[in-house]
Amino acid sequence: MNKKVVILGAGESGTGAALLAKTKGYHVFVSDSAQIKEKFKTELDKIQVEWEEGSHTWDKVLSADLIIKSPGIPDTAPIIEASITKAIPVISEIEFAGRFSDAKMICITGSNGKTTTTSLLYHIFKQAGKNVGVAGNIGASLARQVATVEHDYYIVELSSFQLDNMYDFKADIAILLNITPDHLDRYEYKMGNYIDAKFRIIQNQTPKDHFIYWVDDAIISKQVEQREIIAQCNPFSLEYPSYTTADQTNIKVDNGSFIVKREHLKLLGTHNLLNAMAATTAAQLSGLTVEQIEQGMESFEGVEHRLEYVTTIDQITYINDSKATNVDSCYYALQAMHKPTVLILGGKDKGNNYDEISQLVKDKCVGLVFMGIDNSKLQSYFKDFGIPISDTCSIEDAVKAAKALAPKDSIVLLSPCCASFDLFSSYENRGELFKQTINKL
Known part of the structure; x- marks a missing residue:
């Protein structure tokens, strides 16, 4: 095989794709418009893959037979538009x-809860x-794993960006957790485009496959009624077709039902109960026993940066929810708070509408700390809530302000509603700095 593959983006996804393409006999060229991390340069050199950084050499890119692009690169990028004009296939990692794995693929998408469920x-x-x-x-890229160590199952978290460039890939079990407005700047600010992207998770499914979805989500339930779905449908719900009591949830699937006791789930909040219902339904459909499922739930400690307990100092509990990059995530976080809460929010606004959290803020918050380069939208929206507000532009000042606003026996919650890219390199970076700052108090 002498076909030329060009990979745009040299992070974990791109480098893993380069490794897999190399092992399959492709001629591989990697191009990244930004700087490539040293560990990936070293790896690409080791497998003798040519790479460039800082810009794209258009002639080399457009000579490809196939382009694999990073999810972060939009289809409107000039290099992608030129590739499409030349009829070069552009796909995701x-x-x-x-294309090179026969493993069972269990795939999870949704606006919120993907990482926890996965x-x-x-x-x-x-x-x-x-x-x-x-x-x-999460973790090593799928391409890297397929190239180096084949598994019987893959649990794959998929963003809408990844789904955009998937065409023949099939999920044996597809999970759709929820759909709320997010990343609309990537979808021409059209909710329908974003919904279509999320529903790509069920493309190519057969009658032998399964589609697990939250039936109480108004958008999803309407779409399920309108779309022709070939796979077996397995809705989950806090009401129908499952029933929930104070201490257990009964999950119904096509071959019966099983009970999950709440005591086996350590995670906070109703949203995490829904995440658990989706995960346990997939596990049951894959043949795991109730005992195996309960043992797994009981020993699961949660996900870093997602309602992560940090510490308690002077009767103030600090919780890191940096992964809450949209309003819906913050809604679920606030819903899980059962003490007076000082909320730290702010960052790069993605067209947020804060109406969804307004009542929870009024009911639960005793202080608001805005943390961002431009907090004017937050100031304008929350100024008349009658809640003390502090305006900051650094993590250190935000933590200091939150501590000052927090009474005894309260919570300081970092749940920003916004992307991190105004002050931080990623939500992980934001969460780590939050924890480091708190541990210096």
């Missing part, structure tokens, strides 16, 4: 990796002794 499901499978890998936005 997940799409490419799926991590919980992977943990359940791992604890049950299954030969399983986790990929997508």
Whole structure:
């Protein structure tokens, strides 16, 4: 095979794709418009893959037979538009990796809860002794794993950006957790485009496959009624077709039902109960026993930066929810708070509408700390709530202000509602700095 593959973006996804393409006999060229991390340069050199950084050499890119692009690169990028004009196929790393694996693919998407659900499901499978890998936005890329160590199952977290460039890939079990406005700047500010992207998770499914979805989500339930879905549908709900009491949830699937006791789930909040219902439904459909599922749930400690307990100092509890990059995530975080809360929010606004959290803010918050380069939208929206507000532009000042506003026996919650890229390199960076700052108090 002498076909030329060009990979745009040299992060974990791109480098993993380069490794897989190289092992499959492709001629590989990697191009990144930004600087490439040293560890990826070293790896690309080791496998003798040519790379460039800081810009794209258009002639080299446009000589490709196939382009694999980073999810962060939009289709409107000039290099992608030129590739499409030349009829060069442009696909995602997940799409490419799926062409070389016969493993069962359990795929999770949704506006919120993807990482928690993916991590919980992977943990359940791992604890049950299954030969399983986790990929997508977590851990090693799917392409890297397919190239180096084949698993029987993959639990794959998929963003809408990844789904955009997937065409032949098929999920054996597809999970759609919820759909709320997010990343609309990437979808021409059209909600319909974003919904279509999320529903790509069920493309290519057969009658033998399964589609697990939250039936109480108004957008999802309407779309399910309107779309022709070939896979077996397995809705989950706090009401119908499951029933929930104070201490247990009954999950119904096509071959019966099973009970999950709340005592086996350590995670906070109603949203995490829903995440657990989705994960346990997928586990049950994959043949795991109730005992294996409960053991996995009981030993799962949660996901870093997602309602993560940091510490308690002077009767003030600090919680890191830096992964809450949209309003819906913050809604669920506030819903889980059962003490007076000082909320730290702000960052790069993605067209947020704060109406969704307004009542929770009024009911639960005793202080608001805005943390961003431009907090004017937050100031304008929350100024008349009658809640003390502090305006900051650094993590150190935000933590100091939150501590000053927090009474005894209260919570300081970092749940920003916004992307991190005004002050931080990533939500992980924001969360780590938050924890480091608190631990210096």
